[in-house]
Amino acid sequence: MAQKTVMTDSIAQITEIFGAFDSNVRELESAFGAQIVNRDGAVVINGESDAVEKTARALEYLKHIYTINGTVNEQNVEYLIGMINDSREDELSELDDDTVCITTKGKPVKAKTVGQKRYVGLIKKNTVVIGVGPAGTGKTFLAVSMAVTALRSKAAERIILTRPAIEAGENLGYLPGDLQSKIDPYLRPLYDALYEMLGQETTAKHIERGTIEIAPLAYMRGRTLDNSFIILDEAQNTSPEQMKMFLTRLGNNSKAVVTGDLTQTDLPRGKKSGLSDAIPVLEGIDGIAVHHFTDRDVVRHKLVQKIILAYEKRDKEAREKRR
Numbered sequence: 001m002a003q004k005t006v007m008t009d010s011i012a013q014i015t016e017i018f019g020a021f022d023s024n025v026r027e028l029e030s031a032f033g034a035q036i037v038n039r040d041g042a043v044v045i046n047g048e049s050d051a052v053e054k055t056a057r058a059l060e061y062l063k064h065i066y067t068i069n070g071t072v073n074e075q076n077v078e079y080l081i082g083m084i085n086d087s088r089e090d091e092l093s094e095l096d097d098d099t100v101c102i103t104t105k106g107k108p109v110k111a112k113t114v115g116q117k118r119y120v121g122l123i124k125k126n127t128v129v130i131g132v133g134p135a136g137t138g139k140t141f142l143a144v145s146m147a148v149t150a151l152r153s154k155a156a157e158r159i160i161l162t163r164p165a166i167e168a169g170e171n172l173g174y175l176p177g178d179l180q181s182k183i184d185p186y187l188r189p190l191y192d193a194l195y196e197m198l199g200q201e202t203t204a205k206h207i208e209r210g211t212i213e214i215a216p217l218a219y220m221r222g223r224t225l226d227n228s229f230i231i232l233d234e235a236q237n238t239s240p241e242q243m244k245m246f247l248t249r250l251g252n253n254s255k256a257v258v259t260g261d262l263t264q265t266d267l268p269r270g271k272k273s274g275l276s277d278a279i280p281v282l283e284g285i286d287g288i289a290v291h292h293f294t295d296r297d298v299v300r301h302k303l304v305q306k307i308i309l310a311y312e313k314r315d316k317e318a319r320e321k322r323r
Helices: 011-018 020-032 049-069 074-085 089-094 114-125 139-152 168-174 179-198 200-209 240-247 274-282 302-322
Strands: 002-007 035-039 042-047 128-132 158-163 212-216 228-232 255-260 288-292
Touching: 002 049, 011 020, 011 049, 020 035, 020 049, 020 074, 042 049, 049 074, 049 089, 074 089, 089 114, 114 128, 114 139, 114 288, 128 139, 128 274, 139 158, 139 179, 139 228, 139 255, 158 179, 179 200, 179 212, 200 212, 240 255, 240 274, 255 274, 274 288
Parallel strands: 128 255, 128 288, 158 212, 158 228, 228 255
Antiparallel strands: 002 042, 035 042
16 A cells, blocks of 8 residues: 655645545546545545555646636546546646636636647647537637637737538528528527627627628638638538638638537538548648647536547447448
């Protein structure tokens, strides 16, 4: 049996690390098999040597997360356990206190995973970034946060958000109202992200002035978009022709972020996705970067990660059977 002690810096820190009703340390105990006890701010770990070492590293990283965010949540613990079990805990040092954007409520938006941190870094350094990965990884939210930061700092004169209205040919006609009312449901996730960053009233003012534009992808044809931060969301539902059309709209002093999840394509069976078509074509071009998120980057409810893994397992088994 081995024992190790991890010192904490404050009552607030140890309260966050332990979680409500000690839920966080119970999760660590279950994952690594060590026993954790709080002795007046000194966290004592008992168990087999390997279990104690893993638990100690986890607690040190939770202290680091607390320093960055001022809080520790269930998702942080789940993410940390996964990274340590994958022998990737050294990558956690990449996480820092950098703020991507400040929300309308004064809350800082920060990268919560290493994958998110690298994604933000690529957006800063490149003209075009393609973010690919499962739901809940922050692809769109972080892109909108970066766009708002660019607008506030005057690095961009306007934000243009677009996504394909994949069901337009079938269902839009049945929706009530004018054309804008018909397409708004398809664009709602983009509005939601903007409302969190800017507030509903400020967003509306920007849209009225034309400094923010939210429109279906079809509205991009024939335009040259200068001095803009452009985001194409749900790009897995574009055709190769639409993707090429979008990418060639890029004008001077502009930046484009393309986001999508290739496992959630709504295109008709047999029709190729413009996103899957573009990735091998564009990878390796200077100024263009492709970032692949994984299930480890999911920052929604922990069940979302398990759901994604369950579907991936099902799909893998189906492919093996077809072989």
